[in-house]
Amino acid sequence: MNDADSAPLLEVRDLGKRFGGLTALSGVSFSVAAGETVGIMGANGAGKTTLFSLIAGNARPSAGTIAFAGGRIDGLSPDRICRLGIARTFQIVKPFPGLTVLENLRTAAMFGRAGLRDRREADAAAMAVLEEVGMAALASAPAATLTLAGQKRLEVARAIATGARLVLLDEVMAGLTATEVAQMLDTLRRVRDARRLTLIVIEHVMQALMKLCARIVVLHHGERIAEGTPEAIGNDPRVLSVYFGTAA
Amino acid sequence: MSSIVDTLLSGQLLFAALVTGSLYALVALGLNLVYGTLRMLNVAHGDVVMLGAYGAYWAFSVGGISPIVAAPAVAALGALAGLAVHRGLVRRLFATAGAGSTRLEGNSLLLFFGLSIILQNAAALAFTPNARGLAYWTEVYHLGNVAMTGNRIAALVIAGATCIAVAALLGRSLLGLSMRAVIEKREAATIVGIDVDRVQAISFALGFATAALAGALVSMLEQISPFTGFPFTIAAFIVIILGGLGNLFAGLGAALLLGALETYGVALTSANMRSVLLYGAFVAALLLFPKGLFARRARAA
Amino acid sequence: MSAVPVPAPATRAWAVAGLLGAAALAALPFFANPYLVATGLTLLMWLALTQSWCLLSKLTGYVSLGHVVFYGLGAYLVVVTWQSWPLPLAIAAAGALAALFAALIGLPVLRVRGPYFVILTFGIAELVKYSILAAEAASGTASRILFGAPDLIVIYFAMFALAAAATLLLVVVGRSRFGHGLRSLRENEEAAETLGVPVVRYKLLAFVLSAAIPGMVGAVMALRSTYFVVGQVFDPMISVTAIAMALLGGGDDTRGPILGTLFLFIVSEVLWIRAPLAYMLILGAVLAGFVLVAPGGILGLLDSRRARGASGA
Numbered sequence: 001m002n003d004a005d006s007a008p009l010l011e012v013r014d015l016g017k018r019f020g021g022l023t024a025l026s027g028v029s030f031s032v033a034a035g036e037t038v039g040i041m042g043a044n045g046a047g048k049t050t051l052f053s054l055i056a057g058n059a060r061p062s063a064g065t066i067a068f069a070g071g072r073i074d075g076l077s078p079d080r081i082c083r084l085g086i087a088r089t090f091q092i093v094k095p096f097p098g099l100t101v102l103e104n105l106r107t108a109a110m111f112g113r114a115g116l117r118d119r120r121e122a123d124a125a126a127m128a129v130l131e132e133v134g135m136a137a138l139a140s141a142p143a144a145t146l147t148l149a150g151q152k153r154l155e156v157a158r159a160i161a162t163g164a165r166l167v168l169l170d171e172v173m174a175g176l177t178a179t180e181v182a183q184m185l186d187t188l189r190r191v192r193d194a195r196r197l198t199l200i201v202i203e204h205v206m207q208a209l210m211k212l213c214a215r216i217v218v219l220h221h222g223e224r225i226a227e228g229t230p231e232a233i234g235n236d237p238r239v240l241s242v243y244f245g246t247a248a
Numbered sequence: 249m250s251s252i253v254d255t256l257l258s259g260q261l262l263f264a265a266l267v268t269g270s271l272y273a274l275v276a277l278g279l280n281l282v283y284g285t286l287r288m289l290n291v292a293h294g295d296v297v298m299l300g301a302y303g304a305y306w307a308f309s310v311g312g313i314s315p316i317v318a319a320p321a322v323a324a325l326g327a328l329a330g331l332a333v334h335r336g337l338v339r340r341l342f343a344t345a346g347a348g349s350t351r352l353e354g355n356s357l358l359l360f361f362g363l364s365i366i367l368q369n370a371a372a373l374a375f376t377p378n379a380r381g382l383a384y385w386t387e388v389y390h391l392g393n394v395a396m397t398g399n400r401i402a403a404l405v406i407a408g409a410t411c412i413a414v415a416a417l418l419g420r421s422l423l424g425l426s427m428r429a430v431i432e433k434r435e436a437a438t439i440v441g442i443d444v445d446r447v448q449a450i451s452f453a454l455g456f457a458t459a460a461l462a463g464a465l466v467s468m469l470e471q472i473s474p475f476t477g478f479p480f481t482i483a484a485f486i487v488i489i490l491g492g493l494g495n496l497f498a499g500l501g502a503a504l505l506l507g508a509l510e511t512y513g514v515a516l517t518s519a520n521m522r523s524v525l526l527y528g529a530f531v532a533a534l535l536l537f538p539k540g541l542f543a544r545r546a547r548a549a
Numbered sequence: 550m551s552a553v554p555v556p557a558p559a560t561r562a563w564a565v566a567g568l569l570g571a572a573a574l575a576a577l578p579f580f581a582n583p584y585l586v587a588t589g590l591t592l593l594m595w596l597a598l599t600q601s602w603c604l605l606s607k608l609t610g611y612v613s614l615g616h617v618v619f620y621g622l623g624a625y626l627v628v629v630t631w632q633s634w635p636l637p638l639a640i641a642a643a644g645a646l647a648a649l650f651a652a653l654i655g656l657p658v659l660r661v662r663g664p665y666f667v668i669l670t671f672g673i674a675e676l677v678k679y680s681i682l683a684a685e686a687a688s689g690t691a692s693r694i695l696f697g698a699p700d701l702i703v704i705y706f707a708m709f710a711l712a713a714a715a716t717l718l719l720v721v722v723g724r725s726r727f728g729h730g731l732r733s734l735r736e737n738e739e740a741a742e743t744l745g746v747p748v749v750r751y752k753l754l755a756f757v758l759s760a761a762i763p764g765m766v767g768a769v770m771a772l773r774s775t776y777f778v779v780g781q782v783f784d785p786m787i788s789v790t791a792i793a794m795a796l797l798g799g800g801d802d803t804r805g806p807i808l809g810t811l812f813l814f815i816v817s818e819v820l821w822i823r824a825p826l827a828y829m830l831i832l833g834a835v836l837a838g839f840v841l842v843a844p845g846g847i848l849g850l851l852d853s854r855r856a857r858g859a860s861g862a
Contacts, residue, residue, distance in 0.1 A: 056743055082745035090743075096736030107733040110726050111745030117726050162744055289664045340841055357664045358792065359840040361614070365789065365833030373830065485668065520686045523679035527672050534669040535657050 007070055009034040009198050010055070010166060016063035017050050017222075024050040025222045028064070034165070037192065037199040039213035041233070043242070047222040048202045049091055052168045055200075056088040057081040068166070085113045087164035089155040091171050091202075097144035101135060102126055104143050104154060105161040112162025129161045132194065133187050149180045153187070160191055166198045173205040181208055188212060210234075218242075252516060259394040261511050267400050267469070269507025270407035273500050274462040275480045276487035277411055278455035280499060282330075283488065285430045285444075285451040288356035292364035294481030296456050299367065300326055300463025301472045302375060308382050308467070315384055316402055319464040326460025330452035337363075364478075371474035379471040399468040407465060410458065415496040427451060479523070482530050489533040563804055567716075570807075575709060578702050590705050590773075592814050593712040597766045598787070599794045599806040600715035604722060605759035606792075607801040609752055610735035611659065614788050615670030618677050619647035619760040621783035623767030625681065628693055628777045636699065640707070640768040647764025648757050655753040671785065678783035685779060698772040707769045715762045719803045722758070731755055732801070786829070793836045799846020808847050 008031035017025040025047040032038050040048050053059040055066055057078035066074040073081050087108070096104050105126035109116050116122040130136045133153055138146065143154060152172050159167050169188070173181050185208050192199055203209040209216065210230040218226040218239050226236045233239055279293045300322045307318040337359065385398035418424035429437040430447045438444050462480070466472065486506055491499035506529060513525040577589045598616065606612045623643030630639050654673065661669050698704075722728045733741040734748045742748045767782060774781075790813070798809025813835065820828045843850055 058739065058743065077747075077749075078739075078742045079745045079747045082743060088743060090740065094737045094740035096733055096740065098736050099732065103729070103732075107729060107741065107746065108744045111730060111733075111741075111747075113745075115745075119724075119726070119729075158744065289668065291668070337841070356840075357667050358612075358796070359837050361789065362833045362835070362837030362840065365786075366830055366837065369827075369829040369833065373827070482672070518683070518687070520679075520683040524676065524683050527676040527679060530672040531669065531676055534661055534665055534672065 008032055009036075009069060010200075011067040012051075012055070012064070013067075014064035015051070015054060015061055015066065017047075017054060017059065018062045023222055025054070025219075028219070028222070028224050030217050030224065030227060032166070032198060032200060034198055035196060036215065037201065037213045039209045039216040039230075040200060040202045040219060041209065041216050041239075042219035045221075046219040048219055049170055050222075051219070052088055052170055052200075052202065055081075056086060056168060079111070082112050082162055082164070083115065085163075085165040086168065087112060087159035087162040087166070088168035089152075089159050089170050089172055091174070093148075093151045093155050095143040095146070095151055095154055098142065100140050100142055101130065101146070101154060101157075102139040105129055105158055108158045108161035109163070112164060114161070114163030125163075126161050129157050132191050133157045133160070134183075148175050149177075149184075152176065153184070156184075156188070156191075160195065160197070164197070166200070169199060169201045169203075171202055171204060173203055173208050181205055184208075185211060256512060258515075259392060261515055263394055263396055263400070265508040265511040266504065267404045267507070268511055269504035270404050270411070271462055271465060272480070272483045272487055272506055273411050273503035274407045274458055274465075276484040276491070276499050276503055277414055277496060278458035278462075279481075279484040280455075280488055280496065281427070281451040281458075282455035285427060285434075285448045287434075288360065289485075290360050290455075291357060291481055292360045292367060293455070293459055293484060294477035294479065295364050295367040295371075296326060296329070296459035296477070297463040297466060297480045298371065298472065298474060298477030299329075300460030301467040301476065302371065302463075303460065304464035304467040305380060305382055305472060308384060315382070315399075315464050315468045316406070319406065319461055322464045323457040323461040327453040327457040329460075330454070330456030331449055333456070334449045334452040364481075368474045368477070375474060377474055379473040379476075381471040382467060384468050403465040403469055407462065410461060411496075411500060414454070414458065415500070418496060423447075423450065479526060482526055486526075486530050486533050489537055567803075567807065571713065578705050583701060586701055586705055588818065590701070590708055592810070593705070593708040594766055594770060595791070595794060595810045595814060596712040596807065597708065597715040597762055598791045599798075599810050600712070600719045600803060601759050601762045601766075602788075602791045603795050603801070603803075603806050604715075604719050605755050607795065607805070608723070608728060608731040608735060609755050611752065611756075612667050612792070613670040613759075614667050614785070614792070615672075615674035616759075616763060616791055617783055617785060617787040618670075618674035619651070619763035620767035620770075620787060621674070621678065621681075621779075622647050622650055623764035624771040624777075624782040625767075625779070626764075627768040627771045628695065631693070631695055632697070636772075640765050643768035644761040644765040647760040647767075651757045651760035652753070655756045656749070659749070659752045659756060671788070674783060674785060674788065678779065681779050681783075693777045695771075695775050695777060698775070704769055704772050708766070711762055711766055711769065716803050716807075718758065718762070719806075722755075723802050727751065727754070786832075789836070790832065793832055793839075795846075796839050796844075797835065797846050799843075799848035799850075805846060805848050812847065 010032040012031065013029050015025055015028040016023070028047070028051065030038075040051065042048050050059070054061050054074070057073070057076050057080065061074050064074070065072060068084060068086060073084065073086075096107065102123060106119070106122050109122035109125040114125060116125055127136065127139065130139055133156065135150070135153060135157060138150065143151065146154060152175070156169065156172055159169075173184055176184060188199070189212070191197065199212070201209065201212055213230065216228065216230055216233045217224055218233060218236075220242050225242065226233060226239050228236065275293070275297055279290060282288070282290045282293065303322040303325065304315040304318045307313040307322075308315055385402065387398045388395050389398065389401065390396070418427060426437070426442045426447050427450070429440070429442055430444055434444060437447075466476070470476070483506060487499050487502045490505070491502035509529060510522060510525055514522050574589060574593065578586050581589070598620065602613065602616045623646065626643045626646050627639045630642075634642070658666070658669060658673070722731075730741070730746040730751050733744070733746055734751065738748055771777065771782070794809040794813045795806050796809065797813055798805030798807065816831070817828055820831060839846065845852070
């Protein structure tokens with residue numbers, strides 16, 4: 001079975017975003033095939049989260065287009081884009097603090113691409129995701145009582161529970177200990193393979209990025225400066241000069 | 249048509265607009281300080297004005313003291329009340345809800361609304377709900393064909409001078425700088441070593457003091473009742489929303505604009521329209537700036 | 550405003566208690582004197598108003614301080630069409646008018662967040678009030694005298710139906726997918742939208758749904774007063790009282806408003822007899838006090854008591 005369709009699942013062309021006088025993104029183009037895991041790398045302020053906001057619909061592009069499964073999605077509302085099959089996590093976690101972990105996922109299962117209108121069906125699907133990510137024991141806990149690691153895991157679980165085909169993971173390892181990083185990495189791999197997800201991953205934790213992604217796109221000051229396999233990126237002179245100031 | 253132009257060019261109305269505007273500016277100044285440093289919408293602010301007005305009224309009726317002389321004392325009492333409220337209520341509120349949460353803002357509004365109801369009805373119980381007025385310095389002076397009563401001139405001068413003095417204090421002193429820092433970003437202010445609690449207490453004291461002072465001035469100019477405070481609260485909010493939080497000079501301009509809108513609007517239509525204009529401006533200001541003030545600050549940055 | 554309580558295990562007990570209470574209220578006019586019936590009418594009115602307020606403000610977190618505007622519009626419609634429209638039509642139209650008003654102002658108004666939304670709704674209610682007052686003053690209408698209103702019993706049962714409808718609506722919405730979407734956007738609107746909840750549409754729908762019943766409540770209550778005063782039907786204290794009742798009760802389902810309404814109603818009836826002037830003051834104190842001491846209301850206190858008991862503390 002051929003995982004990569006002839007057309008890419010996500011195609012970003014000449015994407016640009018200006019906030020007043022500040023240019024966050026400029027002329028960014030890349031595509032992602034179904035089933036791929038692509039990493040986004042770059043210093044703070046490089047435009048990574050802005051890129052996610054544009055894809056997920058939380059902000060409108062100033063220029064360029066975004067196409068998902070063959071259809072234009074730039075300019076659509078976030079809920080519409082979610083129903084089409086894209087889910088994202090937030091760098092600063094946004095749980096529903098007063099709801100339980102299960103109820104958090106219920107929202108995703110009811111309103112995302114899965115669109116399970118019946119509460120029992122939605123809860124069943126939510127519990128399945130919680131099992132996969134190892135949070136089933138916390139199902140009745142109010143989300144506000146989780147640790148940071150737990151809340152990050154909740155963000156990921158919620159995004160998956162929408163039934164999305166493409167999941168945007170924004171620094172889900174940030175603030176985690178080495179053990180927690182390993183656990184998260186393991187969970188992500190398992191869930192991705194079990195559900196045949198396409199992932200785009202923003203990460204600063206380099207070893208996680210390298211292990212998870214087949215391909216990495218490097219952003220700097222809002223522009224794409226390099227793209228390739230982890231090994232190639234590690235040796236790319238432009239990337240090295242940006243990060244280390246020298247050509248290795 | 250010519251009567252409309254006559255109305256707009258009337259020096260008499262201009263003077264009235266200036267008086268009203270200066271009072272709004274003074275009240276808004278106080279609210280700016282309280283809301284700015286605390287991020288709590290103090291809807292009881294106008295009731296402090298009302299209490300200041302009653303304070304001056306009783307000083308005059310019972311002790312024969314002119315409202316102008318009583319004003320500083322009333323303001324001082326207001327400052328003490330501000331400190332008391334900060335100590336007693338605000339600290340408690342932070343403890344219950346946790347500083348920085350959005351629930352805090354929503355809850356604090358209901359808290360202050362409850363406070364407002366308490367103040368208004370306590371005043372109604374104590375002073376009866378009937379309107380009262382005092383007559384002080386009603387001699388009329390003429391400038392060209394504009395007739396100005398002494399009390400209005402005094403109100404304008406005192407309100408204006410206080411606004412400028414406080415704005416200067418905020419602009420130039422270290423205390424003022426600390427206050428502006430806390431208004432801008434409370435968390436960062438803590439990090440640079442500003443005693444945020446002390447600054448907030450002073451903001452409350454100064455905010456209540458200016459409100460009480462405005463009240464003393466108002467007692468000279470119009471009939472007061474336990475419910476006269478609320479329109480001042482509304483006016484103060486309009487001024488802050490239009491002028492921007494922490495931006496006192498823009499607030500001054502917005503206050504004068506509002507005073508003009510009200511004065512000329514009523515003159516062109518009827519006295520019944522006063523509240524319609526006020527609340528209309530209020531609703532419009534909020535709809536135009538849906539994020540309150542923060543969106544405007546972000547754009548300026 | 551306060552955290553969602555863990556679902557009460559004794560839901561059946563609550564339901565039974567509720568049904569018994571409803572039955573008692575339904576039977577009241579048959580064995581009580583007119584004063585008691587009028588008291589019951591007022592209780593039913595507050596139940597309807599508080600439940601409908603909760604539908605918007607407890608579920609979405611958008612706290613409205615302008616709830617009275619729907620009530621006032623409904624009352625005004627009935628008064629203006631008095632003797633020229635059949636009453637059932639006027640009452641239904643009152644609900645429709647309130648809902649239409651909500652639909653018209655909803656989109657811009659619901660873009661405003663947090664405490665600004667609170668004061669905006671207050672401002673809108675006052676604006677409508679003063680506009681009507683100014684219009685009436687300009688047209689020379691002072692106040693109106695209404696003759697030929699239906700009997701107290703008829704009015705009572707009309708209000709009973711409205712209170713039942715408001716309760717039912719809150720229960721149904723609360724358990725529905727729509728209700729879960731509302732709760733989600735209350736907890737974090739941006740996250741909810743990103744998870745597929747159509748937040749703009751849902752907020753507007755909640756707003757419109759919360760308006761219809763107060764409109765009809767205002768219409769029915771207008772039948773009680775032979776002497777109609779605009780200021781009274783747009784009195785902001787009506788909004789405040791409903792909020793106080795809801796806050797007192799706590800939670801975000803029907804139990805809270807019922808508990809809070811009953812509690813405050815009993816308190817106010819006692820006060821009214823003994824110290825009517827102090828009533829407003831007490832109301833303000835209740836509001837302020839609960840915000841400070843028990844923001845979760847009675848239900849919140851019950852839940853924390855149960856939690857403490859369960860943990861053996």
